[in-house]
Amino acid sequence: MFDILMYLFENYIHSEAEIMVDHDELTDELTRAGFHQDEIYKALSWLEKLADLQHNDEHPYLTRLTGPSTRIYTAQEVQRLDTECRGFLMFLEQVNLLDVTTREMVIDRIMELDTKDFYLDDLKWVVLMVLFNVPGHEKAYSQMEDLIFDERPDGPLH
Incomplete structure (x- = not known):
C-alpha cells in the first residue's frame, strides 16, 4: 500500500x-x-x-490542540515509530515544520498504513503528504521537501 x-x-x-x-x-x-x-x-x-482529517468537526481531537505539548505515545505507536522516528517528529515540531495538529495527522496516517516495517524515510514521505494536503502549510511543505531532497552527503564539505 x-x-x-x-x-x-x-x-x-x-x-x-x-x-x-x-x-x-x-x-x-x-x-x-x-x-x-x-x-x-x-x-x-x-x-x-x-x-x-481536515474537517475538524469530524475529528474534534484536532481542534482542541493548541500551543506546545508533549506527546505520549501508545504502545502500538511505539511499535510502529522507533526512537529515531519519534525524535524526528519532535525535531520537526521544534523547527516549526509541524504543529500539534499536523503532528497528530501524521501519526494518525502512519498508524493506518498497512505495513510491517516503517522507517525514517517512510516517515518523511508521510509528513510530506500530510503537509501537502493541509491548506496554509505550503512553506512547511517546501521546507520539508528541502529536508528530503537536499540531504547533504556524509563527511565534511570542502
Missing part, C-alpha cells in the same frame, strides 16, 4: 501533474503499473481519510 502512495505522490502530486479525479481511471492505471486491486483500494481510502 505504501508503494502505491509513493507512486501517486511522485507521479501526480510532486510532479504537479493534473490529478485524475476518476477513481476508475486511476485504479486502471495503478493496475497497469503492477499494483494489486486490494492494495489500490487501501491506498485510495488512506488518501481519502487524510483529506477527511
Whole structure:
C-alpha cells in the first residue's frame, strides 16, 4: 500500500501533474503499473481519510490542540515509530515544520498504513503528504521537501 502512495505522490502530486479525479481511471492505471486491486483500494481510502482529517468537526481531537505539548505515545505507536522516528517528529515540531495538529495527522496516517516495517524515510514521505494536503502549510511543505531532497552527503564539505 505504501508503494502505491509513493507512486501517486511522485507521479501526480510532486510532479504537479493534473490529478485524475476518476477513481476508475486511476485504479486502471495503478493496475497497469503492477499494483494489486486490494492494495489500490487501501491506498485510495488512506488518501481519502487524510483529506477527511481536515474537517475538524469530524475529528474534534484536532481542534482542541493548541500551543506546545508533549506527546505520549501508545504502545502500538511505539511499535510502529522507533526512537529515531519519534525524535524526528519532535525535531520537526521544534523547527516549526509541524504543529500539534499536523503532528497528530501524521501519526494518525502512519498508524493506518498497512505495513510491517516503517522507517525514517517512510516517515518523511508521510509528513510530506500530510503537509501537502493541509491548506496554509505550503512553506512547511517546501521546507520539508528541502529536508528530503537536499540531504547533504556524509563527511565534511570542502
